[in-house]
Amino acid sequence: xxELMEIGARNAAIQLRGVGKSFGAHKVLTGIDLDIxxxxxxxxxxxxxSGKSTLLRCMVFLETYDEGEIHVEGRLLGYSVEGGxxxxxxxxxxxxxxxxxxxxxxxxxxxxHMTALGNxxxxxxxxxGLPRAEVDRISREALATVGLAHKADDYPQRLSGGQQQRxxxxxxxxxxxxxxxxxxxxxxxxxxxxxxxxxxMRKLAGQGMTMVVVTHEMGFAAEVADRVIFMDGGxxxxxxxxxxxxxxxQSPRLAQFLDTWRxxxxxxxxx
Amino acid sequence: xxxxxxxxxxxPAIWRGLLVTVEICAVSLMLGLVxxxxxxxxxxxxxxxxHWLIRGYVEIWRGTPLLLQLFILYxxxxxxxxxxxxxxxxxLGMSLYxxxxxxxxxxxxxxxxxxxxxxxxxxxxxxxxxTVRHIEVPQMLKLVVPPTTNQMISxxxxxxxxxxxxxxxxxxxxxxxVSETFNxxxxxxxLGLAYWSITSLVAFASRRVERRLVQA
Numbered sequence: 152x153x154e155l156m157e158i159g160a161r162n163a164a165i166q167l168r169g170v171g172k173s174f175g176a177h178k179v180l181t182g183i184d185l186d187i188x189x190x191x192x193x194x195x196x197x198x199x200x201s202g203k204s205t206l207l208r209c210m211v212f213l214e215t216y217d218e219g220e221i222h223v224e225g226r227l228l229g230y231s232v233e234g235g236x237x238x239x240x241x242x243x244x245x246x247x248x249x250x251x252x253x254x255x256x257x258x259x260x261x262x263x264h265m266t267a268l269g270n271x272x273x274x275x276x277x278x279x280g281l282p283r284a285e286v287d288r289i290s291r292e293a294l295a296t297v298g299l300a301h302k303a304d305d306y307p308q309r310l311s312g313g314q315q316q317r318x319x320x321x322x323x324x325x326x327x328x329x330x331x332x333x334x335x336x337x338x339x340x341x342x343x344x345x346x347x348x349x350x351x352m353r354k355l356a357g358q359g360m361t362m363v364v365v366t367h368e369m370g371f372a373a374e375v376a377d378r379v380i381f382m383d384g385g386x387x388x389x390x391x392x393x394x395x396x397x398x399x400x401q402s403p404r405l406a407q408f409l410d411t412w413r414x415x416x417x418x419x420x421x422x
Numbered sequence: 423x424x425x426x427x428x429x430x431x432x433x434p435a436i437w438r439g440l441l442v443t444v445e446i447c448a449v450s451l452m453l454g455l456v457x458x459x460x461x462x463x464x465x466x467x468x469x470x471x472x473h474w475l476i477r478g479y480v481e482i483w484r485g486t487p488l489l490l491q492l493f494i495l496y497x498x499x500x501x502x503x504x505x506x507x508x509x510x511x512x513x514l515g516m517s518l519y520x521x522x523x524x525x526x527x528x529x530x531x532x533x534x535x536x537x538x539x540x541x542x543x544x545x546x547x548x549x550x551x552x553t554v555r556h557i558e559v560p561q562m563l564k565l566v567v568p569p570t571t572n573q574m575i576s577x578x579x580x581x582x583x584x585x586x587x588x589x590x591x592x593x594x595x596x597x598x599x600v601s602e603t604f605n606x607x608x609x610x611x612x613l614g615l616a617y618w619s620i621t622s623l624v625a626f627a628s629r630r631v632e633r634r635l636v637q638a
Contacts, residue, residue: 213541244546251544260542264560272543277556319542326546 163359164189164224165252167209169220172209174386177204180385183219187330192362194372194393195383198408199280203365205256207334210363211249215239224329230369239414253323259315261307263325266295267318268303274275279326293321297351313344317351324355331355333364369412372396381405428608432599436609439595446591447578447620450513452469452471454520454577455508455570461521462528463554476525483522489583491515496587512581520577527569531562564635573626575621582617 164187170183181201187193195203210215210221212229221228223243227250230237240248272290275281281289294422297317307315316336321333333352337345349371355364356375366372372379373393380390381402389402400406465476483491496511535558543553551603585594596613600606 211545213545218562242544242550246549249545250547254542256538256542258536258538260536260538262539262542264563264564273556274543274548277552278547318499322542322546 161186163326164191164220165363166222167210167219168210168221169219170216170221172205172214172216178385179259180209180216183387185380185387187363188363189329190359190361192356192375193364193380194376194378195315195363195365195380195382196369196372196408197200197388204334204383205363205385207332207363210332211252211254212245213254223249237418248387249331253326253328253331254317255319255331255333255336257324258340259312259319259339261319261322261327263307267299267321268403270307270318273290274322274326290321293319293325296354297321298323298347299370299420311344311358312340313347316340316348317348318347320355330361330363333366333369335365337366337368340421367399369409369416381408383408413420424609426588427603428603428605430540431611432596432603432605432609434610436592437593438610439590439592442589442595443578443581443584443591444514444551444620446516446584447581448510449519450581451512451520451574451577453517454524456522457517458524458528461525462532462612465525465529466532466554467540477564478523483518484526488515489586492583492587495558508584508588511587511598512591516577516581516584519580520573520620523573524579525568527566527573528562530569531566534565534570535561561594565630567632567635571625574624574628578621578624579617592593 155223157176165185167183167185170180170185171178172180183206195206197203198401205214207292209216209309210228212221228248229240231240231247232238232245261267262273265273268290270289271293271400272286275286276283291300292302297320301316302314302318303311307318310318316339320331320336333408336352337348340348345368351369352364352371353364353375363377364372376393378390379393379396381388381396381400381404383404389396389400389405394403397409400409461476461479461561492511492515495506495515496508497510499506539557539561541551543557548556570592581591583589585597588594592613597608599609603609
């Protein structure tokens with residue numbers, strides 16, 4: 152059994168061991184152990200300030216971590232160990248380790264000086280150096296995946312928030328990642344635009360994409376996630392399949408979190 | 423009354439002065455533009471001593487009169503073993519002066535690019551240099567055209583002080599005509615018209631550039 156777990160860990164898409172992080176004197180992550188399996192869909196929930204976004208950002212080294220180890224597809228992320236001493240990697244090495252990981256941000260972060268197609272194709276052109284025709288083909292394909300083939304020539308400011316986020320997803324997809332991270336992808340959206348983004352994410356989940364999603368969308372988590380992780384105070388408090396976690400929370404903090412969410416959602420659902 | 427025959431008489435000399443002003447301004451503004459961009463880019467490197475050096479440059483060159491800087495270059499240069507021609511001192515002085523102002527404008531333009539856009543580029547594998555070139559510079563340029571134009575127009579007008587280090591540009595030429603002929607109104611009218619033509623051209627060109635950048 153332990154042997155099987157070991158093999159599982161080595162095959163993990165992302166593996167975290169004892170990960171900790173502080174902002175100055177403030178400890179934002181403590182002792183995080185987590186394996187994200189290949190093809191697994193993991194949702195991270197928790198109150199704001201619980202460290203869930205920081206954890207996600209650590210998984211791609213957009214934030215450095217101070218303690219523990221993070222392995223992405225078996226390779227140590229962000230640091231090299233030489234003679235027992237840990238040394239921070241250069242940006243190029245970090246980029247190499249996380250090259251199969253795509254990221255979708257809360258604020259979309261599209262580049263306003265490029266069209267939707269330009270945004271999606273930029274990395275193919277600039278980073279991969281693909282010929283123009285191929286860039287165009289892959290970009291249009293990615294835009295079609297998120298249902299925005301007809302918006303290829305529009306600039307981001309002419310698109311709705313939901314469309315912008317879908318372009319951002321297409322931009323990540325164009326680089327054919329094996330792992331996609333989502334940092335509160337629907338939190339900046341008007342309520343009526345959330346659905347179209349979740350629909351695209353559902354589609355990706357159905358295609359076997361490894362996904363880690365920091366979200367407040369409990370419905371989405373319940374429906375799509377293989378595993379839900381509840382964080383509070385920089386720690387993983389509880390995790391498990393959504394059916395168990397949502398119906399039978401073990402920790403009082405999760406129970407309270409779910410209660411708050413339910414009462415807020417019921418009073419709000421009339422609108 | 424304005425004497426048209428007098429105008430015709432001064433016009434060729436003033437035209438030559440105009441060409442000198444245009445030439446010096448064009449060269450200095452171009453060099454200043456490049457210098458400002460280089461300084462702004464260097465300021466983004468995570469290297470403290472460089473930041474102090476840049477701060478020092480900007481504060482000194484922006485904080486003292488162009489006239490004084492030209493004096494030091496042209497009249498003070500020889501005692502330091504550097505004897506520039508009036509023309510060279512003029513171009514050098516104006517370029518350094520322009521660079522100090524423009525580097526600050528460009529720095530502001532870079533700072534205005536949201537960090538999230540840079541993170542997005544990094545996550546897609548852009549190197550630092552490629553992020554600057556493809557994400558930061560294009561957006562910075564769009565933001566800085568109006569303030570840069572203002573600054574350039576202001577510096578073109580300030581180029582009049584080149585007359586005190588004997589560069590035969592517009593103002594010096596005109597002042598000589600005035601003192602030789604005792605005609606005051608016509609030469610100065612022409613002088614004003616000449617500066618206004620140059621600055622209008624710059625303003626026109628900048629609007630064209632701005633339109634193209636906004637479309638792109």
